[in-house]
């Protein structure tokens with residue numbers, strides 16, 4: 501299996517007429533280049549859970565997710581790298597046709613166990629947990645995940661930026677970015693879930709001092725909800741790729757770039773703003789779109 505390649509992470513300047521017009525600049529931290537399957541932010545979030553599991557002498561990671569979960573496939577791959585058995589508890593009945601995500605997870609040796617949506621909701625694990633097993637919550641949510649995500653900003657010159665922008669699912673990555681941010685910087689998160697306010701979950705991962713740092717969550721660019729998309733979003737992703745060479749995914753990063761450019765158009769940023777976008781990966785998820793939908 502291809503190794504993780506931290507040297508491949510780059511910071512790419514974005515050249516867009518809109519940025520010039522608004523007297524702003526922007527760059528993208530390309531965590532997507534870390535590995536084709538273990539999308540950047542998922543590796544950072546898993547790192548300290550795996551370390552902790554190792555310290556406790558556990559050899560079997562159990563975690564949760566849907567059929568298109570980047571976290572599931574990243575856990576499978578990271579487990580294979582680090583010598584852990586992995587089991588993925590998957591939301592929904594097994595279908596005859598496995599998603600690309602689950603196929604990849606299986607190839608990395610993950611055992612898949614399917615739960616009905618009702619059982620999944622209460623995380624009803626259909627086997628006994630023994631002391632070889634280490635549970636990682638859905639999406640890697642938790643303090644160890646946030647600590648790992650705080651290391652994301654070690655891969656750029658963070659002091660150059662006025663704003664740091666990310667996509668938000670469980671808010672674990674955003675919590676890490678807030679931890680690592682400088683006092684004058686603002687972290688902006690784009691929630692990809694509809695009708696799910698994750699403000700509390702975010703706050704729970706922060707210390708009281710961190711809760712007073714500068715950050716905000718935008719709930720206006722979910723495009724219908726988790727993993728939903730519209731022709732407008734797809735068209736934006738293709739246009740964005742044509743003008744910048746940066747590929748995006750339709751679940752997370754496409755919505756983030758769309759959202760922040762929309763805010764920029766509406767003059768939400770001060771002049772001379774220098775934005776850093778976190779490209780958190782997730783490109784494997786685009787395989788679930790019909791062929792030809794995206795030009796990259």
Ligand SMILES: *Cc1c(COP(=O)(O)O)cnc(C)c1O
Nearest residue numbers: 669670671672673752780781782
């Ligand atoms: C999981 C994921 C996110 C969201 O990260 P959270 O820490 O759950 O908020 C963002 N972007 C991509 C590509 C992801 O796979």
